[in-house]
Amino acid sequence: MILFPAVDIRDGKAVRLTQGDYDREQIYNDDPLDAALAWVDAGATHLHVVDLDGARDGERRNLDHLQRIADSAGVPVQYGGGLRDMAAIDAAVEAGAWRAVIGTAAFRDRALLDAAVARHGSRIVVSADARDGRIAAQGWTQATDLAATDAVGVLSAAGVGTFVYTDIARDGMLNGPDTMGLRAIAGAAGSASVIASGGVGELEHLSELVGLGLTNLEGVIAGKALYERRFTIGEALAKLART
Numbered sequence: 141m142i143l144f145p146a147v148d149i150r151d152g153k154a155v156r157l158t159q160g161d162y163d164r165e166q167i168y169n170d171d172p173l174d175a176a177l178a179w180v181d182a183g184a185t186h187l188h189v190v191d192l193d194g195a196r197d198g199e200r201r202n203l204d205h206l207q208r209i210a211d212s213a214g215v216p217v218q219y220g221g222g223l224r225d226m227a228a229i230d231a232a233v234e235a236g237a238w239r240a241v242i243g244t245a246a247f248r249d250r251a252l253l254d255a256a257v258a259r260h261g262s263r264i265v266v267s268a269d270a271r272d273g274r275i276a277a278q279g280w281t282q283a284t285d286l287a288a289t290d291a292v293g294v295l296s297a298a299g300v301g302t303f304v305y306t307d308i309a310r311d312g313m314l315n316g317p318d319t320m321g322l323r324a325i326a327g328a329a330g331s332a333s334v335i336a337s338g339g340v341g342e343l344e345h346l347s348e349l350v351g352l353g354l355t356n357l358e359g360v361i362a363g364k365a366l367y368e369r370r371f372t373i374g375e376a377l378a379k380l381a382r383t
Contacts, residue, residue, distance in 0.1 A: 141350060141380050142359030144188035144218060144335065145179035145366055145373065147172050147209070149202045151193065156364045158312035160269075160280030162196065168367045172202075176209045176217075179366070182373035186238075187217045188304075188337075188361045194222020195243065196281060203235050210236025220267055220304075224249070229256050233263060241304060243267040244277040247284065247291060250298075257299045265302040265335075268292050268325060271309060280308055288321075293328040302358065303329055306337040312364050314341025317349055326354045333358035343371050343379045350380065 147154055150165065154175035158164040169175040176187055189209060193201035200222045210217045220241025223229050232240045239262075246253045246266040256264045269276050270288040277284055292303055305325045307318035317339040326334045333356050336349055340362045349360055365371060371379075 141346075141357065142186050142335075143184065143373065143376050143380060144186050144359055144361040145184045146188045146190065146361050146363030147176050147179070148190045148192050148363065149205050149221075152202070152205070155192070156312055156367060157192065160276070160308045160311055162192070162281075164312075166364075166367075172205045173208045173212060176213050179373060180213050180215055183377055184373050185215055186359070187213060187215060189217055189219045190241075191219070191221030195220070196278065198222055198224050198244070198278070200228045200231065203231060206232065206237060207235040218265065220265070224252075226252065226255060226259075229260065229264075233260060237263075239263050239265045239302070241265045241267050243269060246295065246300075247275055247277065247286060253295070253300070254298065262301045264300065265304060266292075266295055266300050267304045267306070269304075269306045269308055270321070273321065276308055289324050289328040292325055292332075293330070296329045296332040300332060302333045302335065304335045304337055304361070307339065310339030311337070313339060314365055314368075314370070315339060316341065316345050317360075319348060319352060322349070322357070323352060323354065326352075326356055329356060332356065335359045335361060337361040341365050341370055343375060346376060346379045
């Protein structure tokens with residue numbers, strides 16, 4: 141499994157939100173590039189970068205930080221937030237994104253998603269962010285009636301090859317991942333890969349994820365636990381390797 145340290149960007153700083161709440165923000169670094177390089181220097185092989193401003197407002201706001209990170213980090217960078225038209229998706233790829241993560245637009249503009257998959261193939265990832273099993277949109281600020289498992293099943297059949305699944309209620313809480321929901325999402329995804337996000341707060345949570353035995357579980361995103369030094373990149377990689 142791949143460990144994806146998170147670099148969430150808001151107002152030009154590396155931050156973390158709790159349960160997706162923009163009013164519950166913790167700033168961890170004044171420069172996202174410094175945060176990204178710290179993870180890479182510690183041994184990270186991939187990064188997960190999110191433009192929180194773009195996710196909420198629907199416009200890419202931190203593309204310059206993506207380019208700086210992609211140019212300097214030397215590892216694949218998965219990037220999302222505000223990618224709601226083809227120009228934004230193309231710009232992210234051109235700025236150095238290894239993968240472009242589409243959230244809101246994947247569920248509201250099927251024609252765009254189909255066109256993005258046709259153009260960029262496996263570089264397109266869909267973020268299935270859920271509250272109580274239902275997809276949340278617009279930077280997690282808007283609820284929908286769309287069941288996450290139904291959405292993932294439909295989009296997997298349409299050619300999406302990778303999904304990021306986040307149980308928003310667990311995000312930033314450090315109390316463990318949503319293993320039940322993850323099983324359901326992985327099942328709905330079929331042959332598509334799934335990346336777990338939200339709730340990881342200790343090394344044993346990584347063991348829990350691997351212990352699920354899900355063959356299409358590609359990796360896990362960790363943010364707050366790393367920033368707060370609950371475990372190191374090296375410890376996480378060693379745990380994933382042992383398990």
